[in-house]
Amino acid sequence: MAKFINYQNLDFKLNSQNFYASKVSLSINASVDPVLVSDGTLLDYAPQGSLVGSLSADFYLTGSLPSFLDITGINSDKITGLFGGVQIDNLYAKSLSFSVEPFQPTILSVEFDWYGRLSIQNIEEQKVSERQNKQVPQYFANAYRSSMTNTDLDGVESIVNFSYNSSCDRPAFFKVDEIVPFRVAKLNKKAEISLSSNSLGDSIDIDGKMVTTTLTLKDLYNTTLQTFYVSGVMNNQKYEISEGNYLLTSANIYQQVTEVKTLI
Amino acid sequence: MSYLISGLNIKNISEYNSSSLYSKFDIIDYQLNTGVSVMPNYTGFGITGLTTWFNNDSLNNFLTDTSFRVTGWLNNVSGSGNLFTTTSDVNNRGRVDFNESYITLSDSQVLSGSGFNSDSRVLLLAFEVLTPSNITEQTICKFGTGNNYGLLKVNGKDELFSAKFILDSQQFDAISSIYDDKNIVTLIQNSSANTIKIRQNGYELGTYSSFNDYWKSGELTLGLNPNNGGIRYHEIIHFTGSLNTSQIDQYEKYLFEKYFKNEGLYFAKNNVPTGSDYSPITYTGNSYWTRDINDLFFLSYGSSASFSAKLSPLTFGDGYKTNVTNGINTLSSKFNIVYDGLTDLQAKTLITYFENTPQSQNKSDYEGFKGVDLNLFTPYKQDCETYFLNINHSTPYNDINKINIEAESFYESCLNYKGMYVLLDEKNIKTYTDTTFEFAYNDVFYYPSTNFYQRGYYFYTGQAKGVAQGSAGPLSPQNSPTGVSTYFTRDFYFKQDIDYDIQENIRIKSVDFKNSTKEYRKDGEYPNIFEFEVKLTKRSNKETLAILKFLDDKAGFKIFNYTLPQPYNKTIQVYCPEWNHTYQFYDNNSINAKFIQFNSKFSALTVFNSLITFTS
Numbered sequence: 001m002a003k004f005i006n007y008q009n010l011d012f013k014l015n016s017q018n019f020y021a022s023k024v025s026l027s028i029n030a031s032v033d034p035v036l037v038s039d040g041t042l043l044d045y046a047p048q049g050s051l052v053g054s055l056s057a058d059f060y061l062t063g064s065l066p067s068f069l070d071i072t073g074i075n076s077d078k079i080t081g082l083f084g085g086v087q088i089d090n091l092y093a094k095s096l097s098f099s100v101e102p103f104q105p106t107i108l109s110v111e112f113d114w115y116g117r118l119s120i121q122n123i124e125e126q127k128v129s130e131r132q133n134k135q136v137p138q139y140f141a142n143a144y145r146s147s148m149t150n151t152d153l154d155g156v157e158s159i160v161n162f163s164y165n166s167s168c169d170r171p172a173f174f175k176v177d178e179i180v181p182f183r184v185a186k187l188n189k190k191a192e193i194s195l196s197s198n199s200l201g202d203s204i205d206i207d208g209k210m211v212t213t214t215l216t217l218k219d220l221y222n223t224t225l226q227t228f229y230v231s232g233v234m235n236n237q238k239y240e241i242s243e244g245n246y247l248l249t250s251a252n253i254y255q256q257v258t259e260v261k262t263l264i
Numbered sequence: 265m266s267y268l269i270s271g272l273n274i275k276n277i278s279e280y281n282s283s284s285l286y287s288k289f290d291i292i293d294y295q296l297n298t299g300v301s302v303m304p305n306y307t308g309f310g311i312t313g314l315t316t317w318f319n320n321d322s323l324n325n326f327l328t329d330t331s332f333r334v335t336g337w338l339n340n341v342s343g344s345g346n347l348f349t350t351t352s353d354v355n356n357r358g359r360v361d362f363n364e365s366y367i368t369l370s371d372s373q374v375l376s377g378s379g380f381n382s383d384s385r386v387l388l389l390a391f392e393v394l395t396p397s398n399i400t401e402q403t404i405c406k407f408g409t410g411n412n413y414g415l416l417k418v419n420g421k422d423e424l425f426s427a428k429f430i431l432d433s434q435q436f437d438a439i440s441s442i443y444d445d446k447n448i449v450t451l452i453q454n455s456s457a458n459t460i461k462i463r464q465n466g467y468e469l470g471t472y473s474s475f476n477d478y479w480k481s482g483e484l485t486l487g488l489n490p491n492n493g494g495i496r497y498h499e500i501i502h503f504t505g506s507l508n509t510s511q512i513d514q515y516e517k518y519l520f521e522k523y524f525k526n527e528g529l530y531f532a533k534n535n536v537p538t539g540s541d542y543s544p545i546t547y548t549g550n551s552y553w554t555r556d557i558n559d560l561f562f563l564s565y566g567s568s569a570s571f572s573a574k575l576s577p578l579t580f581g582d583g584y585k586t587n588v589t590n591g592i593n594t595l596s597s598k599f600n601i602v603y604d605g606l607t608d609l610q611a612k613t614l615i616t617y618f619e620n621t622p623q624s625q626n627k628s629d630y631e632g633f634k635g636v637d638l639n640l641f642t643p644y645k646q647d648c649e650t651y652f653l654n655i656n657h658s659t660p661y662n663d664i665n666k667i668n669i670e671a672e673s674f675y676e677s678c679l680n681y682k683g684m685y686v687l688l689d690e691k692n693i694k695t696y697t698d699t700t701f702e703f704a705y706n707d708v709f710y711y712p713s714t715n716f717y718q719r720g721y722y723f724y725t726g727q728a729k730g731v732a733q734g735s736a737g738p739l740s741p742q743n744s745p746t747g748v749s750t751y752f753t754r755d756f757y758f759k760q761d762i763d764y765d766i767q768e769n770i771r772i773k774s775v776d777f778k779n780s781t782k783e784y785r786k787d788g789e790y791p792n793i794f795e796f797e798v799k800l801t802k803r804s805n806k807e808t809l810a811i812l813k814f815l816d817d818k819a820g821f822k823i824f825n826y827t828l829p830q831p832y833n834k835t836i837q838v839y840c841p842e843w844n845h846t847y848q849f850y851d852n853n854s855i856n857a858k859f860i861q862f863n864s865k866f867s868a869l870t871v872f873n874s875l876i877t878f879t880s
Contacts, residue, residue, distance in 0.1 A: 035802045037759035038829035046802035046852045171664070173605025175562040176641045179850050182562075183605045187661045259662050264276065264609050 005084070005125045011134075012057055013082040014091070015068060019059040020137055022107060024083055028053045028118070050172065050179045053114040055081065055091060058107050061098075061141040061217060065226045069110060071096050071166040072189040072257040079112070085124040090115040092184040095167035098141075098217075100148075102161065106141040106217055113170050116180045141225050145218035148195065152212040153234075155201010160248070162195040164215055164228055166257075189257040191230050200237050200249045208233035211253055230255050266293045268528060268623060274616045277529075282543055286536035289560070289613045292553075294530050294544045296448075296466050301521050302514035304501045305340070312511070315344050316380060316502030320365050333357035334367055337375055345379025347486065358487065363629070365523065366392065369487030370494025380407070380502060381482025383455035386512060388448065388501040390519040393418050394493035395443040401430065402489045404449070405500075407481040414479030416451065418442050424547035429462060429469060432476065436462055436469040439546045446498065448519045450512060453479060466516050467540045498523050529620050531613055533559045557617060558639045564604035567641045569685070570844035571597050573820025583771065583790030583863045587821045587839065593677050594820045595684060599640060599650060603667045611657065611665035618655045618669060638671060641847050643692060643809040644685045649675050678819040681710075686816040692809055696722065696745055701738050702730035703751070706810040711745045718746050721817050723810055726751030756826050758811050761799045764829060768794060794828075794836065794861040801854040808845070808853035815843050815857060823862050837862045 012021040030051050035043040067075050071093055079091040091112040098108045143161075150156045168189040172181035193213065202209070215228040232255025241247045269277050280292040302309070304317050317340040319325060327336030333354055337347040349357050351374070358373040369375065393402060399421060406413040417430040420442070427438040429449065440447065452461040453475070460472040460479065486497060499519060507515075521527070530544040530553040540546075544553035554560065574590040603614055624633040635649040650671035659665045673685075682688040688695065688710045696709035707724040722745040729735050745752040771791040775783040800811060818824060820841050827835045843857035 033802055036762035038762055038764060039759060040762065041759075043759065044802075044804060046804070047849055048852065049849060171605070174565055174849075176565055176567065176847060177850065181605075185605060185661075185664045187664065261608065261662060264612055 005123065011083070011126055011130070012059065014079050015066070016080075016082075017066060019057065020062060020140070021057045021059040023058040024055070025057075026053065026055045026083070026088075026120070028120075047179075050115055050174065050181065051117070052172075053088075053118065055088065055112040055114055056109065058109050060105060060137065061108050061225050062137040062139060063225060065096075065108075069093055069096055071168055072191055074186075074259060076170075076184065076186045078184065081112070081114075083123075084126075086118065086120060086122055088114050088118060090180055090184075092170045092172075094170045095165065097163065097165040097167075099163035100143045100146050100161055100215075100217075102143055104143050106143060106146060108141075113172070113184065115172065115184075139219040139221065139223060139225075141217040142220050144220055145222045147216050147218075148193075149214045149216075150197075153201075154209065154211070155199055156195070156197045156251075158198045160196040160198070162193060162215065164191070164193050164230075166191040166228075191228070191232065191255045191257060193230055193232075193253040194250065195253070196248055196250045198246065198249065200234075200239075200251050204234055204237055208235040208254075210234075213253070232256070266295070268293050268620065271623075272616055272619050274612055274619070277616065280530070280543065282540040283538050285538055286532045286552075287609075288532050288535055289609045290532040290536070291613055291616050292530050292532075292544075293528065294553075295527055296517050296520040296524075297513045299510065299513050299517060301517035302511075303518060304503075304515060309511070312507070313503040313505040314501070315341055315382070315504045316500065317341050318347065318497070318500040320360070320367060320498065323362065326360055326367070328360070329354065329357065332360065334360050334375070337367060345377045345482065345484070347375040347377040347484065349373070349375055364496075366496035366498045368494045368496050370394070370489070371492065372488060372490050373494070374485060374488040376483065376485040378482050378484075380484045381480060382453075382502075382504045383480050384504070384506055385451075385453045386503040386505075386507045387451040387453070388499075388512075388515055388519060389416075389450075390446065390448050390498040390500075390523050392446045392496040392498070393443050394495070395422070396492045398491075400492065402492050402495065404486075404495060406485050407483060408478035409481065409483045412478045412481075413485075414476060414481070416449070427547075429464065431460055431462060431472040434472050436472075438464055439467050439469065439541050439548070440465050441545075441547065446523050448516050450516060452506075452512070454506065455480070463512070463516070465520070465545060466513065467543075467546070525625050528555075528623055529616065530555060531560055531617065557636055560617070561603050561606075561610070561614060563639075563641050564602045565847055565849050566602040566604065568600045568844060568846035569597065569640075569644065570600075571595050571815070571820065571842065573841040575821055575841055580864075582788035583793050585862070586864060589821055592679060595678055597673050597676070597685065598653075599638075599671045599673065601638070601641075601669050601671055603669070606665040606667060608663050608665065611659075611667060614667050615655065615657060618652050621652045635673075635675075636671070640685070642805060643812060645676070645683075645687050648673055648685070678816075683813065684816050684819070686809065686813045693721075693813060698744075699738050701736055703739070704728045704730070704806070706804075706806045708810050708813045709745065709752070713746065715746075720754065721813060722750075722752035722754055723757065723814065724751055725753050725757055754824075756814060756824055758800060758807065758814075760829065761801055764796075764799060766794070766796045766828075766832075768792060768796075790863050793863065794838075794859070796859055798826075798857045798859055799855075800857070802848075803853045803855065804851045805853065808855065811855055812845060815840055826859060 012019045012024050031048040032045040033048050035046050037043045068079050081088040081091045091114045093112050095111040098106050100106055148159050148162045169187040170184045171187055173183045174181050211234050212231040216224055217226045218224050232253050234251050234253050236252035238250045277291045279298055280294045304314050318337050325338050326334055329335050334357055335349055339346050356372050358367050358369040360367045401417045401419040404416045406415045408414055415432055420426040420428045422441055422443045425437055427442040428435040429438055448465050450463040458474055460475050462469045526545050533554045534552050536542050536552045541548050542552055543549045573594045576588045576590055577585045579585040627634050635651045637647050638650045639646045640648050650673045653670045653672055656668040676684045678684045693708045696711045703724050709722050711722050713719045741747050742749045743751045771787045773785045773787045821839055823837050823839050825835050826838045838859040839862050840857050840859055846854045848854055
């Protein structure tokens with residue numbers, strides 16, 4: 001009978017820090033192109049770029065978010081991940097998202113690019129002893145106390161739910177003769193919020209509507225775990241009504257995150 | 265602000281200050297110190313006490329014999345002591361090279377004289393000790409007579425904590441290179457404190473206490489280091505009495521500006537602590553400051569090289585011609601080097617480096633400035649002297665920069681049998697021997713036959729053979745490069761891309777009857793001369809090495825066979841006067857080569873018989 005590796009209470013570490021993950025997925029992609037020559041034969045498959053992997057994880061926020069997961073921040077350093085006994089040395093975070101729904105625990109999703117080679121064949125099952133001795137977090141983000149400020153959201157009154165997504169492009173730069181980048185920069189950093197509410201105030205104009213808000217993720221005991229400040233433009237509004245339901249509005253807020261250059 | 269800094273289009277570059285911290289990629293304009301330089305005989309600041317000044321500025325500074333051997337070095341300060349040699353042995357007289365700024369005293373050559381007595385003095389010496397064949401003490405100068413001397417000596421290996429300056433028997437660690445580099449050593453002799461302070465290139469090495477009275481002697485001797493390579497004396501300045509530190513700095517700077525070639529811009533390759541011993545010209549500073557671009561930046565994919573042959577074709581009609589090469593080195597080469605993913609700070613440094621390249625020292629009195637020694641990308645040679653011609657800087661976003669530099673190289677020779685840029689390095693390209701046993705498709709070997717026609721580069725087209733394939737033995741003679749069933753070829757065996765584009769222009773004459781019609785006439789025989797581009801894209805590094813070695817070996821004008829693709833399928837003679845190569849990504853290279861058909865018969869291979877063997 002084929003052996004399937006079983007996981008419970010996933011062990012997932014980023015820079016030696018434990019994350020209580022509910023799901024981790026990993027993929028590898030080799031970008032290759034066939035080399036066809038004049039006599040009609042296939043000479044080879046040529047690499048068009050490096051081996052790029054994708055790693056995504058869903059986890060419960062049990063404390064403040066480390067700076068290496070601040071997608072729109074200036075920290076662009078590589079992260080070391082550890083999952084199933086396999087170490088991934090060149091992880092680069094490129095998106096972070098979560099959704100806050102009434103009375104639901106908030107799960108954060110993070111996506112990474114990774115480079116280099118990986119001994120994925122060494123992936124191993126969690127040891128029973130480790131699983132049994134694992135400490136279960138008592139505090140994690142929950143929508144019950146979490147909030148989104150509406151004082152600078154003209155006309156928005158009761159927010160029913162909201163979601164947040166920050167992302168950036170991660171262009172990789174290579175030294176000749178190498179396939180692991182020496183630098184993976186951050187490009188096009190942006191933050192987006194989607195919200196549902198009972199009202200949205202005035203409709204947006206051709207240049208949208210400038211808004212500012214702060215999202216606060218708290219645990220059940222009202223302890224603030226993390227805040228997200230967004231100052232951007234409301235660029236989409238939607239009004240929806242269906243039989244037997246209230247009028248529900250939704251909107252998108254978009255912020256292009258910039259950095260002021262330091263004079264050198 | 266120095267002229268170097270003001271000539272740059274970059275702001276916030278300053279002169280070196282040893283009390284400042286510097287970060288990696290910071291740029292400084294290095295001067296010995298930030299003060300002014302002052303000529304020794306300048307008295308605008310008051311009486312200086314200058315009593316001795318030897319230099320090499322004028323023929324009048326020397327007395328020579330009929331062989332232009334030095335018999336005397338004359339003091340620029342009138343009424344003061346001079347230095348002479350009294351030996352009748354011509355070989356023990358120093359040499360003066362009137363094109364250089366020094367007098368060399370080697371082996372037993374010596375100059376001595378009197379009239380230099382002083383209880384307190386400041387002695388500045390600018391000199392260069394040549395590396396001795398065996399490291400032994402060498403005396404730079406000494407005061408006294410008989411067996412009673414106050415001695416300044418040098419000893420040790422040329423490295424930190426080994427290299428020493430020695431006053432009598434007290435050793436001081438040198439901070440800068442002591443051999444084959446110019447040095448300014450200043451001795452500050454204070455009679456009342458009974459101390460001699462010693463400075464090397466402006467940095468105080470230490471204090472010699474309780475010096476003996478011989479140091480006060482008026483007898484000065486230079487040289488006399490039997491069995492040693494010698495010391496080049498540039499200048500000796502002697503002040504009686506004392507000078508303050510500022511004055512000493514000014515005179516040291518005068519010597520520095522006159523003789524040293526290492527002023528100018530330096531680039532931090534690490535974070536630099538404070539302290540004079542971290543200045544660019546010190547042993548320690550070498551680990552922190554650089555002028556080598558390869559220490560700072562590395563090339564990115566997308567870098568490319570292009571080659572073109574300077575030929576003057578002579579056409580004979582009927583499609584026949586011969587190529588006359590313009591000079592010995594036919595090929596001109598340009599490299600478009602790419603530095604991608606740079607931070608703003610790195611871009612600032614690289615742009616500054618580029619703008620500063622013409623400020624490099626001249627290669628000699630008769631040549632222009634030295635180019636940039638660049639480590640080229642695979643498969644080209646390392647340490648290739650190039651000249652940066654233009655730069656393109658683009659930035660797609662904050663703190664992300666891409667810089668393309670076009671660099672030209674002149675000094676590689678196609679006469680070198682090892683290759684021009686793709687070298688026989690015995691690593692990627694090896695010499696074939698009867699014991700060679702590892703072979704893979706596209707391997708390139710140099711076959712060093714005594715037969716003129718058989719000598720040269722061969723390309724392995726057989727199956728892989730070696731330890732991995734269970735074979736540790738060499739090829740049988742019939743499979744060798746010149747065997748009857750050879751596994752090698754010297755032809756262009758590479759297959760071009762499936763998509764090709766060949767345009768053919770028929771060679772005909774026309775007669776234009778104005779306002780009426782045109783008449784075409786046959787232009788002799790062989791009207792169909794091909795000139796086309798061969799594309800070889802997405803090729804592995806190994807195949808690329810073989811292709812480029814093939815083209816490098818043909819030097820832009822040598823003739824070789826080429827089989828045209830479907831539907832032509834004919835083997836024709838061609839030469840390749842132009843090609844370019846782009847290193848797209850690892851194991852992904854693109855080569856475009858221009859082939860021109862050559863109709864004339866070539867009777868022999870063009871081979872340069874320039875294999876030079878050194879016998880010792």
